[in-house]
Amino acid sequence: MLLTVVVSSLAALSYGVSDFLGAVGARRLRVLPGTAVTYAFATATILIGTLIVGGVWSGGAIGWGVAAGVSAITGFLAFYAALAAGPMSLASPLIAVLGSLVPVVVAIALGEQLPWLGWVAVVIALVGGALISITPRGSDRGIPRRTVVLSFVAGVFLGLSIVALDFAPADAGLVPAFLEIATGTVLLGILLVLAPLRRRLAVLDEEQENPPTVVKARLASAFGGVLLGAANALILVGLQVGSLAVVSVIVGLYPVVTIALAAIVHRERLTVVQGVGVALAVAAPVLLAAA
Structure with a gap:
């Protein structure tokens, strides 16, 4: 369990x-080019x-890798659109809760077993993520309806991508993770070439005040991509050595990092309830490690 927690926590950090860097890039480059x-x-x-690691290119590895890729790219387009629309500190945890809930439901349906303390930690993590998403009535820090819809789409499809990776054969190594990202890259390339589709997807963009320069946006998107690749590799390793529910819930705590960066860079502030949510999110991996 400890190895699973460590690997999943590193994936969440990445x-x-x-996600923060990807959203910064999307604010200047627009969602589709920035995601590309x-x-x-x-x-x-x-x-x-x-x-370096290798893996067996079996039918299962290829099929589940491509399925994960289609789900992931759908989720990421909606994800970056939601974060670009903002506020980051509220959209990110909402997506994470949904993205964690989907694999947990699948794990329960498949009869996955965890110690009682492990399930307690899973519930605490989900509650923490939900609290982070709550804002007072009338607050200017609420989530716009557009962001909520995009967040729902992003969370569900990103959750399904993790489920697909979990179904890949154990001897596949990093092959499914590579195919997941490669499939998304190919689909993005097609969307960028087809002008009519690109114009339709422009609805995902949001006009921004004081966006970053093009150079900074490209650097942010590029470095964000390196970390995204590392995160996907770590997630697959975590799924191969541990539980679907545990990995998905810990990875779903990544908004703590996004929120911290948004608070530092964009001066986005949290309410008391959201602070409690962050505390629960930090406590959950500790409980899982002890389970």
């Missing part, structure tokens, strides 16, 4: 920073890892 840059660098990163 995801948290990656992120995915291109993620593909290069995971390719290097796959060449």
Whole structure:
């Protein structure tokens, strides 16, 4: 259990920073081009890892890897659109709760077993994520309806991508993780080439005040891609050595990192209830490690 917690926590850290940087890039480059840059660098990163670690290119590895890729790219397009629309500190945890809930429901349906303390930690993590998403009535820190819809789509599809990776054969190594990112990169390339589709997807964009410069946005998206590739590799390793429910819940705590960066860079502040949610989110991995 300890190894699973450590690997999943590193994945959450990588995801948290990656998502913040990806959102920064999307604010200037627009959602589709920004996501394309992120995915291109993620593909290069995971390719290097796959060449080093290796894996069996079986039908199961390829099929589940591609399925994860289709789900993930759908989720990430909605994800970056939600974060670009903002506020980051509220959209990110809402997506994470939904993204964690889907694999947990699947794990329970499949009869996955955990010690009682492990399930307590899972519940605490989900409650923590939910609390982070709550805002007082009338608060200007509430989540716009557009962000809620995009967050729902992102959370469900990102959760399904983790489930697909979990179904991949154990001897696949990093092959499914590579195919997940590579599939997304190919689909993004097609969308960028097809002008009519690109114009339709422009609805995901949101006009921004004081966006970053193009150079900074590209660097943010590129570095975010490197971290995204690393996070995907770590998630697959965690799934191969541990529980679907545990991995998905710990990885779902990445908003703590995103929130911290949003607070430092964008001066986004938390309410008391959201602070309690962050505390629960931090406590959950500790309980899981002890289970």
